[in-house]
Amino acid sequence: MTGQAVSFAGLSLKNPVLTASGTFGYGREAAELYDLGLLGGVMVKGVSREPWPGNAPLRVARAPGGMLNAIGLQNPGLEHFLSTDLPFLRRYDTAVVVNVVGHDLQGFVDVVRGVTGQAGVGAVELNISCPNVADGLLFSQDPASARKLVAAARQATDLPLVVKMSPNVTDPVALGLACKEGGADALSAINTLLGMAIDLRRRAPVLGNRTGGLSGPAVKPVGLRIVFDLAAQVGLPVIGMGGIETGSDALEYIMAGASAVAVGTAVFRDPLAPPRIVRELVDELEQHGFESAAQAWAAANPAAKEAAS
Amino acid sequence: MTGQAVSFAGLSLKNPVLTASGTFGYGREAAELYDLGLLGGVMVKGVSREPWPGNAPLRVARAPGGMLNAIGLQNPGLEHFLSTDLPFLRRYDTAVVVNVVGHDLQGFVDVVRGVTGQAGVGAVELNISCPNVADGLLFSQDPASARKLVAAARQATDLPLVVKMSPNVTDPVALGLACKEGGADALSAINTLLGMAIDLRRRAPVLGNRTGGLSGPAVKPVGLRIVFDLAAQVGLPVIGMGGIETGSDALEYIMAGASAVAVGTAVFRDPLAPPRIVRELVDELEQHGFESAAQAWAAANPAAKEAAS
């Protein structure tokens, strides 16, 4: 049995497989299927200060090798999260990463402060990269604003601070460096790619919001590229995601430089995907001669590759 | 039978289906399979002033719902194109669009000037968005440089001037507007998405160039989004591409705002895809009650949609 625990950026995970934000609610539905304690961690659906309604339907559409969504961060807000969702998640032996959203800097900071000091919160993840809300991309498209936001969040918490990167930018590394300067402990990547589907019968975009976020296997090569670049050039630990369906996908991300991985869209196709991927990753590691995910990471880690090339 | 001819930006095409640059060579191989005169046009492999060697292998890799390539614009150069490839293509009744590449502004301009006045050239397409050469993205990531390059090309030719847009930028519309200011007659979109594949056995990126360009059905939602935005917000005709495999994909692009479409990666899976898509598009148009591609475009065109929303 390979050693499964990983720790980085102040987070200790029993294994390197988490669930991605927005594809797992607050864990309640999956908990009907399996023990959430099997997971390295749960990244919960984005939490805002006040309840958010999200976008008008249609909110999801099929896409080749994946899907489009324009949920628009519907969520019951901080108070509900603290009074109902967090206590539920606390019952399980798994790390809880709170995905935080806001319309402006203060909105982010209030949620970060609100979850700080609450038992059972392992880290916060600033979602500065949601393509489905009008002001969602504001912070992810301009390094200076990103740095300012991260610095404000840093002031508000001593929890490990993760920042979620957008793939819809010219230079993800510049953004990552700005987040590092602002005080981020880790990065997560990638959020969804901005896309669209057309309904030929209605002669118009399928989604109510016109555009949506592309996710699933289709985006895996983009995720791997951005994780590789961030890990090699920013020098912060990265939680890798985008199209992970199997243990071998997870290992690809680890070799690209990810310290841990998150499973998103795959849970729609297979609700049992996260614990399955935990098992498959153990097998893949053994098959490729590694005793742990950390060892695989070290064997392929970007810094070593840089030096060798 | 629906009217198939389209004309825009000084280009007259017998039908709105072209082949995408770099996936069709200079037409010689496909001509062994069918009459190139069945096609609306051929966008040839990128042509540079001098012969280019391209990247070291491996140059292609599989990806979910598509592929990655890092060819690096291997091409025999302008002189060979004019003496050998263009005369071959001239034998067919189809529009030839010359894809132009260069290491610097002068490199682009020399090729543009070199093909201007040559019989059989229908338009030039400036490839300012190739992710597989070191300086390939230079012009597509900064609106000011793009405008300067397009303006210089504009000085050098009276041919219809198309500029190919990168999807790897924060704001494609800003780039499109800069190209319009520089004097472009049309835009084409999208080039490939920057991606990566990892070889678990070698513990390293699969491709010799590390990163490569993602293409195929996987990128269709991104292509539709960018075409929609460019058509609605730049106000130049757009040649749409990215993941087109069937007549219905082509009609989706037309409804997103494309005046014509190009078929790329699909020809690797099915060498007969371009003439098949020409036929399928006719059927799709009829099925959705249109007499021509132009009519379908008008029915769904972004400007009308903007006004209505």
Place this chain on the structure above:
Amino acid sequence: MRQWELLVGEVLAPARGYVELRLEATQALEAEPGQFFMLRAGNLPDTYLPRAFSWYRQDAPRRLSFLFRVEGPGTRELARLRTGDLLQAMGPLGRGFPLPQQPIRAAILGGGVGVPPLWGLAKALLQGGSDVLALIGARAKAHIVGAKEIAALGARVLVATDDGSEGYRGPLTDLLPEEGIDAIYACGPEGMLRRVQQISLADGPPAYLALEAPMACGYGVCMGCVVERAEPPSDQGEYGRWARVCREGPVFAAQEVRL
């Protein structure tokens, strides 16, 4: 809910454009009328997501069938299945039709792909001693599904078609008796559901509507399938505006939703 690997038994073509897949499980399957399953229809580029289908008929505890119309890539792949193939399913999912405590006079309405859940509903109502009037709608005679099968259970069946090629010509709701109905159950196109809702809210009998919405997950985690609530709960703020069709539905009481 759980995951099932189902064996394709018979593949039937009961009407133009429709396919009925008769499936076998290794264990007894229990599902309420109106509940649904997510079926994994292949893994082609366009069928990454599973697709939602109400269960249709059950003639033995381990045998369940689904009835669908070929619409797009998902249903096209399902229609390609042959006897002996395996199919991945997740379910039963959602909240089915509420059944009366005592025998009632029920009208059940189904149009097109809305017919499947009515078979199980008719069976349950009849078993409970209720009187069942089933109204079945279709575009034309060749597209009628379920009418014979539901009649065989003992329900009274009336048919309406858009073109009059069989039964009444016109909207199905025209066939609803003005009197003597204690509850209406409906599944089908939005226009029909809206009409049933109007009838019910305008002092008609209580009505239960089985809704559809494009779904990604089917079990409540993606928030993709929402419908607007008529009266959002007072304690949930803006968040409470929506209900999930896959979890709070697919069956809603007429007064619960804004269509």
Place this chain on the structure above:
Amino acid sequence: MRQWELLVGEVLAPARGYVELRLEATQALEAEPGQFFMLRAGNLPDTYLPRAFSWYRQDAPRRLSFLFRVEGPGTRELARLRTGDLLQAMGPLGRGFPLPQQPIRAAILGGGVGVPPLWGLAKALLQGGSDVLALIGARAKAHIVGAKEIAALGARVLVATDDGSEGYRGPLTDLLPEEGIDAIYACGPEGMLRRVQQISLADGPPAYLALEAPMACGYGVCMGCVVERAEPPSDQGEYGRWARVCREGPVFAAQEVRL
């Protein structure tokens, strides 16, 4: 080259990890030894691109077989095919082995998945009156393919395995006679091809090498499959540095390429 829809006849498992697909076309198929086909192995997310395979055996004009080792998603999908399934193919593609004008003494070498093209080559050489020594390599006894089949054509066959579990233990090239060979034909792992190339260039007999490279198109349009030329043509500048394995190859003379 053209497109074919081929019917899967028999599916054989000739050695551990190997599958032979025996296919039937509606018309006669003519392909030279060493030429290949692009097979469309399903349309799963990871099998968008077709995959390249040399043809293996042909016992009637409309019957062709392919032999492959299960490596990744493409070969996994091909291995799932069953009798009666259809398979899309494109070919024949590329330049095969050059055959001698007169009878010669030929050595043909194949290691692992390099064996398939040797069957057709042995047959053509023997038909032309040549004497054929076939050297077949494999990891271990359980993985040997083609040896019996090529012997049955009338060739003399020697086997080498990495672990000595059958025949000679060690590299296949050790079995090449020092004298009495007029030409070498080889297909297999790069190390073996490099060794054959060295032998040939060091005053040995002329050698022809069938190369492999990851391919996207297989017919010359993507420039994905290139190999370095030993002597680039003087008139093509930097462009001439590469040859396409799918078009100028897959068979190259030993002096043509830099491995």
